[in-house]
Amino acid sequence: MRANIQRRMFLQLASSAVALPWFSRAAQSQSYPSRFVRLIVPFPPGGGGDALARPLAQRLSEVWGQQVIVENRGGAGGNVGAYQAANAPPDGYTLLLGAAYLSINPALYPTSGYSPFTDLAPVSLLTVIPNIMMVSNSSPAIRFASSSITPRPTEAASRLRRPASARRRI
DSSP states (O other), rough: HHHHHHHHHHHHHHHHHHHHHEEEEEHTTTTTTTSSSEEESSSSSTHHHHHHHHHHHHHHHHSSOOOOEEEEEGGGGHHHHHHHHTTTOHHHHSOOOOOTTHHHHHOOOOTOOOOOSSSOOOOOOOOOOOOOOOTTTTTTSSSSOOOOOOOOOHHHHHHOOOOOOGOOOO
């Protein structure tokens, strides 16, 4: 009896595995996108966001088989473009190239007309952009850890200076 139940379970799992590709094709029949997609870059053309968005739009156009149009909507620290994306129809045909401004601007512009926390949803992490500190080749501070670059002390700064034992090395 036990062998019969195991055999039935195996046959059910096997037939499910065989039918799985058919179901995935049926789910894919509702193709996205079926028309052009807008990618809003909330900064003027020629900047870092634009340099990321244009190759991304070209590649998405190739993969999706539909045109991805880059729209630069600069102004108010990214709020103009973000507002436009937040108030677009929620059909997935308007994308926003978001960045740190989405977490900073609510504190700077509390009446911007949208909330990045409730009106927008993250889709994917595109890139991580590192920030680096640089100096001139002729500078004695080539290595930050060993540099002794300090501003000229003023009388007030001298009073606020911490003792050497309290300083933290970076």
